[in-house]
Amino acid sequence: MPEAEPPTHVFPVLPHESSPASPSLDEVFEHSRTPDSVPGGTGGRGRPIIELADVRKVYSAGSLSVEALRGVTLSIDEGEFVAIIGPSGSGKSTLMHILGCLDTPSSGSFHLSGEDVSHMSETELAHIRNQRIGFVFQGFHLLSTMSAWRNVELPLAYAAVPRAERRERAIAALRRVGLGERVEHRPGELSGGQQQRVAVARALVTDPDVVLADEPTGNLDTTSTEEILGLFSDLHRAGRTVVLITHEPEVAAVASRIIRVRDGQVTEAPPRELSRA
Amino acid sequence: MSWLETFRTGAQAIMSHRLRSGLTMLGILIGIAAVILTVGLGEGASAQVSNEIQSLGTNLLTVTPGSTTTGGVRGGLGSATSLTAADATALANKKDCPDVAAVAPVSSRSTVLVAGSTNWTTTVSGSTPGWLSVHSRSLLEGNFFTQDDIVKANPVMVLGATTAQELFGARDPVGQSVSIGTETYTVEGVLNVVGSSSASGTSQDDLAVIPITTYQQHLAFGLNRTSVSSIVVEATSKNTLSAAYQEINDELLALQGAATPLAADFTITTQTQALTTATSVDHTLTILLAGIAAISLLVGGIGVMNIMLVSVTERIREIGLRKALGATPSVIRRQFMVEASVLGLAGGLIGVLLGIGGAIGLPHLISNPIVISPSAAVAAIVVSLAIGLGFGVYPASRAARMAPIDALRSE
Ligand SMILES: Nc1ncnc2c1ncn2[C@@H]1O[C@H](COP(=O)(O)OP(=O)(O)O)[C@@H](O)[C@H]1O
Numbered sequence A: 001m002p003e004a005e006p007p008t009h010v011f012p013v014l015p016h017e018s019s020p021a022s023p024s025l026d027e028v029f030e031h032s033r034t035p036d037s038v039p040g041g042t043g044g045r046g047r048p049i050i051e052l053a054d055v056r057k058v059y060s061a062g063s064l065s066v067e068a069l070r071g072v073t074l075s076i077d078e079g080e081f082v083a084i085i086g087p088s089g090s091g092k093s094t095l096m097h098i099l100g101c102l103d104t105p106s107s108g109s110f111h112l113s114g115e116d117v118s119h120m121s122e123t124e125l126a127h128i129r130n131q132r133i134g135f136v137f138q139g140f141h142l143l144s145t146m147s148a149w150r151n152v153e154l155p156l157a158y159a160a161v162p163r164a165e166r167r168e169r170a171i172a173a174l175r176r177v178g179l180g181e182r183v184e185h186r187p188g189e190l191s192g193g194q195q196q197r198v199a200v201a202r203a204l205v206t207d208p209d210v211v212l213a214d215e216p217t218g219n220l221d222t223t224s225t226e227e228i229l230g231l232f233s234d235l236h237r238a239g240r241t242v243v244l245i246t247h248e249p250e251v252a253a254v255a256s257r258i259i260r261v262r263d264g265q266v267t268e269a270p271p272r273e274l275s276r277a
Numbered sequence B: 001m002s003w004l005e006t007f008r009t010g011a012q013a014i015m016s017h018r019l020r021s022g023l024t025m026l027g028i029l030i031g032i033a034a035v036i037l038t039v040g041l042g043e044g045a046s047a048q049v050s051n052e053i054q055s056l057g058t059n060l061l062t063v064t065p066g067s068t069t070t071g072g073v074r075g076g077l078g079s080a081t082s083l084t085a086a087d088a089t090a091l092a093n094k095k096d097c098p099d100v101a102a103v104a105p106v107s108s109r110s111t112v113l114v115a116g117s118t119n120w121t122t123t124v125s126g127s128t129p130g131w132l133s134v135h136s137r138s139l140l141e142g143n144f145f146t147q148d149d150i151v152k153a154n155p156v157m158v159l160g161a162t163t164a165q166e167l168f169g170a171r172d173p174v175g176q177s178v179s180i181g182t183e184t185y186t187v188e189g190v191l192n193v194v195g196s197s198s199a200s201g202t203s204q205d206d207l208a209v210i211p212i213t214t215y216q217q218h219l220a221f222g223l224n225r226t227s228v229s230s231i232v233v234e235a236t237s238k239n240t241l242s243a244a245y246q247e248i249n250d251e252l253l254a255l256q257g258a259a260t261p262l263a264a265d266f267t268i269t270t271q272t273q274a275l276t277t278a279t280s281v282d283h284t285l286t287i288l289l290a291g292i293a294a295i296s297l298l299v300g301g302i303g304v305m306n307i308m309l310v311s312v313t314e315r316i317r318e319i320g321l322r323k324a325l326g327a328t329p330s331v332i333r334r335q336f337m338v339e340a341s342v343l344g345l346a347g348g349l350i351g352v353l354l355g356i357g358g359a360i361g362l363p364h365l366i367s368n369p370i371v372i373s374p375s376a377a378v379a380a381i382v383v384s385l386a387i388g389l390g391f392g393v394y395p396a397s398r399a400a401r402m403a404p405i406d407a408l409r410s411e
């Protein structure tokens, strides 16, 4: 993985959102660039891990074409906890698919840890998803025929990790999300909140650079929602980059920075009070 | 992802849809079992025919009247009256035909034998003492008739074991009387049991043999009573068969005064030719049945493809998820290929087992023997694997090409 060059084409979208969550932490991870050159970085370690420049995505079905993203430019730093909020149909999921290397932009560039991934082959993208990204989906997306730990070890199997080590790491990840007693349970034998925790464990198990969550609490009750959001906060505190997509302001509030999306474009950030609430 | 891992995943997918997988396998299974049984039946029939001809002796030549090359003009094969008992005597001449071990002229007809109040219809042949040798037969009891019986045209008879049993039951047949029409014959001996039935379906244990001269006097049809229906010649060994062929051909041409082989009024057949004719009939049947089996395998293969396509469509979400978690297109392709080949292979293996079971069990119900052919079993397994692979390619590449987001989106 090549070392990140400071990209020249990044236009920070939230220049005023630069107050660090913890100044001491920021000092520790301070690097060569001045805070002004990385205005998007909040609560992170200052090095951009995600950089989008004028990204557009056009879906075309026959003669009809929908422009789901219309020139998105944003930067997310390592260690940040970012919420992307916007109404339904605003292009959040499309954005998350591009951030997660599940899809490529129609135009514009996307750098992940400094590496241009916008023109990679399907196979190269699969390796990136496997090693650097952890996904949590609204619908859990667990395989119903497999036990919890088998679901969690799946990404490790694609990374060709030896079997014994996989089980060990899968169980460790399940313990971290509080499901150490449920490793042999199948998804059908778990509550929605527990299933989503299994999904979080699966997202963690490969030790990815970024955890991407698309409406992770959309199918959950209040208690489970709090549990899951608590897990994301824990991850953030442990230094991991977390991108949380939601249409609910209360959910977005747990993040340290909020990016607002509307009609395929990044608009202004919400008032500081809301994002800090 | 390792092959073992991929295999495990495939097996798990198959096991989680037991009924559907079972039905899919059934198509392949029936085809493979049909192939095993068809080949087994064909080989069983061939083995039976060749065993029988082997038991007759492979160093036999049969001379029949009529020419095959000019049959249309001179009358059909066997209908000519050009062969006589005198020809047979000439062929037995050691000087002209040194490679001939034994000669037996044969004329036969089906007729009714009467012993006391018992009637039995069987084939009665007129021949010479050479009959015993050329047919590799031996006597259970009594004696075969002699050259003296030929000269005197004595009314004596030798019976097959079945015929003797039918006519006399538990009584000793030797010395008893048997009537054909108005003539009364004395039973001189009973032949040993051969067991198998001949390719033409007549039992070699149900027959009667009498001296050729007696046959000509009392049983031969028509005016030309000296003619015989065939002359069976035994060569001294397998290796001298072609030499013997040449010798009897020359001898008969000379006897008939024919200048060229084209003018010959006889046909010499070897047992190998007879074997070829007998088995070629089985081959036609085997090819026909094999064709049906192949069609059933094709249908089985289409079944595999159909189910794999259903499976790919049904598991769009799973495919999308696996891709999101890092499965490359080739890993997805491999997973579905493995699934399809496991379906094919499992169907093939069960089919082979079923075929072998049938090959063991069926002969108890039908009279045909079935040979279990190891090469057919191996070929069947290879073919079933190939079917799985072949018909799995398209569904697997469809799964591999699927875009991860389309796959994830479908809820
Ligand atoms: N595969 C697709 N084909 C066509 N249009 C799509 C496709 N995916 C999303 N869209 C459209 O793009 C827009 C943004 O969708 P999406 O990113 O799912 O929004 P959100 O997640 O914010 O609800 C919507 O108008 C949607 O209809």
Ligand SMILES: [Mg+2]
Pocket: A092, A093, A094
């Ligand atoms: Mg969405």
